[in-house]
Amino acid sequence: MSQAETKPRTIGQQQTNMSLDNTSHAGRTGLDELVPSRYAVRVGEIEVLVISDGVLTPPAESMATNADPAVRAAWLDDRFLSRVAFDWALNAVVVRSGGQTILIDSGLGEEYPDFPRAGQFVHRLEAAGVDLASVTDVVLTHMHFDHVGGLLVDGVKDRLRPDLRVHVSAAEAKFWEAPDFSRTAMPPALAELARRASRQFLDEYRSHLRTFEEECEVAPGLVVTRTGGHTPGHSVVRVASGGDRLMFAGDALFPVSFDHPEWHNGFEHDPEEATRVRLRLMRELAETGSLLVSTHMPFPSVGHVAAAGDLFRWVPSWWDY
Template sequence: MFSVENAATPNPSALDELVPSRYALTVGDIDVLVVSDGVLPLPTKMLGHNAKQVERDKWFDGMYLPRDAFDWALNAMLVRSADHTILIDAGLGMDPDLHLPRAGQLIGRLGAAGIDLTEVTDVVITHMHMDHIGGLLLDGIKERLNPNLQIHIAASEVEFWKSPDFTRTSMPDGFPDALRATAKKFWAEYSKYIRTFDDEREVAPGVRVRRTGGHTPGHSVVRIDSNGEALTFAGDAVFAVGFDQPTWHNGFEHDPEEAARVRIGLLKDLAGTGELLAATHLPFPSIGRVSADGEVFRWVPAFWDF
């Protein structure tokens, strides 16, 4: 059974890694495990393509990051509540000819943590970009899953990917085609497992998924709430630059203005409650809190507890 204690303990068959790739914590009575799927090397312009280059350069210089390209973190989450074991997003999985060799590590790292895929009762997909669904498309994975698995996705997300619109995105060459192909394959493989929702759904006691829109029409966040403690997994609603520059447009956003409104609203809410935040592309393990001064925000990383 998944718990903080056994998931945080090295498995004899664990991957030989020099840096940690999983981080366990509790939110009230709910066990949470953040698992790194690796990193994506992408152009820095993707984090603010509506900003002037001099402004982007200033931000990256201030963060001691290279100006041209850097590694985006890829985080997923495993949650244990009552008799549910819930995987939130599934990582990149395969490399669809985009030369991303350091991503797609989630399934191997779950195994190294002693997680048997048959334990997973539910999967929540924050949105259907390939770095959130691809892990389920690896060869042999479908056969290892629980036959009663339920995959929760917003209905508007499923509808969008029937004929996706990329006119307002700003992606490197090859990405739109890869995203279309991966979403199409995912639907073909897993449609019978998918349970759509309109606005929100309680997946398990204390685990609720809510559609936000913005990044994609059905983009969703997951809130874990137990015994007065809470954590929100924000998917792609928040990127590292989004605290200082919440109105900068990310290249993967299909509706950039709405994505900025969603981001600002979410950050205000989290600053008001003081609850924990995690997100796909914040530096691993991405656990922290938000402070705010008007619409200027600051990410406050949690001190690691081990």
């Protein structure tokens, strides 16, 4: 992304590189000094930059609402995770392809009392050298508040291009006109936050929406496809160039999905369909060898999916420094 990036090295069939701009230095303060917040991957001729918006801490039971509490507790214990609230990474992506700069999701947007460690997206974009005025397109995997919130921060819309295109499935836009939370297990406060954020987003960006039914090529080598499940219009983004592939899976896949794909996430609007979607996507990833990036996999969420008997396992890529 920056001219100061290191020379790419090959990991498997993919090349990765990492920006050295704006890294921590003695005497410099700020959140970016504590942890890395971006990671660059080259997919053929396409640049992909994973940006961390921080970490959410939802209630642990929301990870697996249909699981036996003792089994869920054992899974958390085995991974040294809290049984009360677990750390959930919040990742978004910037893609540069064919002269376009595409933002895929936008994080939480600002700090909420319940999520004080997230809401970093706007200043982390700036730290990565991504100018909001350079963004030509936005792709939304879905319209939950932790995916549209970055575009709702005060002053952000004024810094975006007047001809910005926002790509979202028609089913997703329609659903949020009158959302139904009857099949989710979202805490009431978060359900209300989701309603409010989606309503505000539709009000502010309606004229920029470019809806699609099932699939849309947004830029050369970048295709967004509706999967449904997590929300009625949930979509994934596939990036392909020069024989290399990467999928941004949004909220279709979570850390627990590899051990227990049948566990329902409390934020899923159609839990049974969400289970079918994640199994289908994991089979695809295992068969194709495509890289995977997902919203709530631990940052930088770059890795592969491998078959493991009847299940799958997550194989994170080695970081390239």
